[in-house]
Amino acid sequence: MARRLVRTGIQLSLFTAFILLIVLFLDNRFSVLPTSIHGHLPMHYSGFVITDVTVTTCSSLNPFTSCHMDSDVWHRVEKDLYLRSGWTSAAYVQFQRKKEEELGPDDKVVIDLKIGRLTPPTEYSGKGEPEIWEPRPGGIWLKRTASRHASDSGQAVTYVDVLFGADAVDPRPNWEIKDTPLLLDGWTEKLETRLSIRRGNPTKSKKPVPRINENGKFKVMQLADIHLSTGTGHCRDPIPAEAIAGQKCEADPRTLEFIERLLDEEKPDMVVFSGDQVNGETAPDAQSALFKSVKLITDRKIPYAAIFGNHDDEGDLNREQLMAIYEDLPYSLSTAGPEDIDGVGNYIVEVLDRGKSTHSALTFYLLDTHSYSPDERQFRGYDWIKPSQIRWFKNTAQSLRRKHQEYSHIHMNMAFIHIPLPEYRTSGKYWHGAWDENPTAPGFNSGFKSALEEEGVLFVSCGHDHVNDYCMLEQDANEQPSLWMCYGGGGGFGGYGGYNDYVRRVRFFDFDMNTGRVMTYKRLEWGKTEDKIDEMMIVDGGAVKGPNTAS
Missing domain, CATH: 2.100.10 (Vitelline Membrane Outer Layer Protein I, subunit A)
Incomplete structure (x- = not known):
């Protein structure tokens, strides 16, 4: 009896070991x-x-x-x-x-x-x-x-x-x-x-040098929340359901056709991707989705910069891997930024003056707003810009101030983020554009808006809330206009858009360095597609302008 039990135990052990080997083998393979x-x-x-x-x-x-x-x-x-x-x-x-x-x-x-x-x-x-x-x-x-x-x-x-x-x-x-x-x-x-x-051998793409045009103008196209997938994607809340009668909506082709039309009509000098280029849940191969987002732009040899939203890294690649791809692509200005501060994609882009000048005319600050709240119990919803990022931003701005003063015209500072600041949801301030959903800003206020004002940033623009496209004016203690806070407006059919028949749109910023003026407007995917929507002046003489001069 004892011998039979021993034999049975040995058989069970061998069987168990065999099963474990198969599990490890399959786990290693798949x-x-x-x-x-x-x-x-x-x-x-x-x-x-x-x-x-x-x-x-x-x-x-x-x-x-x-x-x-x-x-x-x-x-x-x-x-x-x-x-x-x-x-x-x-x-x-x-x-x-x-x-x-x-x-x-x-x-x-x-x-x-x-x-x-x-x-x-x-x-x-x-x-x-x-x-x-x-x-x-x-x-x-x-x-x-x-x-x-x-x-x-x-x-x-x-x-x-x-x-x-x-x-x-x-x-x-x-x-x-x-x-x-x-x-x-x-x-x-x-x-x-x-x-x-x-x-042939891999070629390291040389970083482009964006520069003010000879006429003193510079145009930026902000692409917010284009939500591209692996494959053609699934349309969410398309308005209209069929852009061409009888042609079924496919999210990515329709989004890219919209972007391509605007690239050719507006001819921007630079493109800013303000997050959620990749719809991670529908992008099991994020590389394929990312490549689609930049191909139209690289074909036209337009410099571009990218930051991340909360969906970009929900596929198979994390932020570091995605940024490594961006950094190696042609015409990309994107970079991971300092390793000793929070996030991936905290960096600046300097736009140089016309001709062969080495002076900076515009400085764009791009920051990672991370993803979901690290403390859901106390601050539900989304993450916030961290103290290390704010210190980096302030130190960078202050270190560049003297150099920027050497520019013969008026140097201007702007910022781009993905998740809106808490101040975006404050009612009672002047705003212009569509406010169709409650801003999903973080519950914790880390004070980045104050830092932007202190360092002379004229406007900040975000994405994240697809059907908000307004610009809101912040005032200082003396009730003087101090900071415009704008939304890009959702541009992609792979993300939601089902509020008040919301038509996808893209925001532009048009800089005139001759007068220190900034105009902003939006273009629609459908309807009066040739019109500029909600066009207004937000900066003049290098200073923030209020509604009396902005509308």
Whole structure:
């Protein structure tokens, strides 16, 4: 009897150990930690060429399948091709690469990649053997050559990435996204899982230098709450339901068409993304959504700066990872800011005077307003700007004051945030525009408005509350106008908008350095789209102007 119990215990222990091994095995294969989402990014070292590409699949129903290959030979793009929506399956793109100087006589270099069900036609170069297309899983076809000269000819593929959606784009230099999705199965075709390939070495984009135009003008376009998704997205509260009769609303294409029209009509000199570019809940691949937000702007070579809202990092990437992407993209002025203060994305943008002047004409302060309250019991709702940020802002403004006084005209300071300040919800002050919802400002007031006034900031503009687009005037103790507090107005169809038939809109700030004047207005997505809505002067002679001169 005792011997039977021992044998039974051993069997149970072995069975338990086997189950634990399977659990650990599956967990290691299928779990995707935030820090590993873009584990492939550090592998963008120069001097490597791709020698092979394949797709591996694995199933939780079959513990003997694996999505891992020999890590000494194969490198994996850390994105599940099913976007973690395949409950029992996962799949990954894997590639081999070598340094150019290590290529041997038997190595082949990938010089092109296509996706399709049919074999691409054989191509003849007129020299040597014809170039044959080699099949790989997922409908991938590779054109490889044994010529070592291909590695430095500009044809060699040097990196492979994965993006998602029928509207996926890639704004990175030397990258080419494939029009046809991977043909692995119905899931990858439904998700429009796409490959993007890079030729040549990665190029570090040089930061642009925004500058006042020769006529003394400078225009800023504020894009607030565009809420882009992975894929085309789902429209929320579209007004009208169909912009074109019979054309079903798709959130991201309609949002981007609106932005593209305004870019071409208004021709802004700079774009400010004031948060919630990415709708994290519907963006399981935030990189694809972020790329869409900037592609129209980079195509037009317009400098832009971005801060985060409370939804940007609710997908697969945190703020640090998102900002790392922004920092590497062309025409981006965005930066993470000092590491020793709270938040990611506390920085300034200096707009220089016209010509070759090195003097700053405008200074934009951009700050991270974080996300949700860290103390829901006492201060419900949203987070607030922290003391370390306020100290940074004041120190920066004071250190720049003497230098700014060297400017031949009137230097002006502005600020952009995402979550409104508590003072935005104070009634009884002068305001102009739409006030259609209660401002969801933080419950705790950290005093940032006072700091803005003390350092001579003329206006601050936020987002967050989609159907508020007013500008409110703050007055000092002597009842003199001291600070305009504006909303950008929600521009994206992926975010809510169902109040009083609210039409999506975008705010502009038009600077005239000749007179120290700032005009602001909004443009609508539908209706009288050519009109400037609620146009008013908020600054004149470099000073805040009240309603008598602002309307």
